[in-house]
Amino acid sequence: MADETDLHVGKRLRRRRRLLGMTQQDLASQVGVRFQQIQKYECGANRITASRLFELAKAMNVSVQYFFDGIPSPNAPDAANDAERMEGDILSQKETLELVRAYYRLGERPRKRLLELAKALEGDTSSSGVA
Numbered sequence: 001m002a003d004e005t006d007l008h009v010g011k012r013l014r015r016r017r018r019l020l021g022m023t024q025q026d027l028a029s030q031v032g033v034r035f036q037q038i039q040k041y042e043c044g045a046n047r048i049t050a051s052r053l054f055e056l057a058k059a060m061n062v063s064v065q066y067f068f069d070g071i072p073s074p075n076a077p078d079a080a081n082d083a084e085r086m087e088g089d090i091l092s093q094k095e096t097l098e099l100v101r102a103y104y105r106l107g108e109r110p111r112k113r114l115l116e117l118a119k120a121l122e123g124d125t126s127s128s129g130v131a
Contacts, residue, residue, distance in 0.1 A: 003044070021101060022060075024038040
């Protein structure tokens with residue numbers, strides 16, 4: 001039976017892989033396992049060893065800590081856990097992934113300008129009462 005931590009790490013693995021536009025086969029080839037193993041990691045059926053987690057992090061250009069970010073703390077209030085669930089829902093939407101991929105295909109200067117525009121628009125909508 002999958003542990004809560006294994007499930008969380010698996011979800012983070014899937015989220016990052018999808019964000020990068022990688023297939024399970026692509027990732028499996030980079031770390032020297034079969035795609036079925038990646039499937040098992042992502043659903044929490046198999047635990048990921050420390051060395052394999054390090055390889056996965058390297059292949060996906062993140063720190064090992066990335067996989068543990070947002071783990072619910074036993075002492076944390078439920079509101080924090082609700083925020084993490086909402087963030088996960090937003091990041092798993094196809095539209096969000098397409099937007100992030102398009103953003104990172106831009107050069108550095110257009111990315112900064114787009115971010116400034118988004119922040120300016122956010123201020124406009126909150127001040128005009130539009131939700």
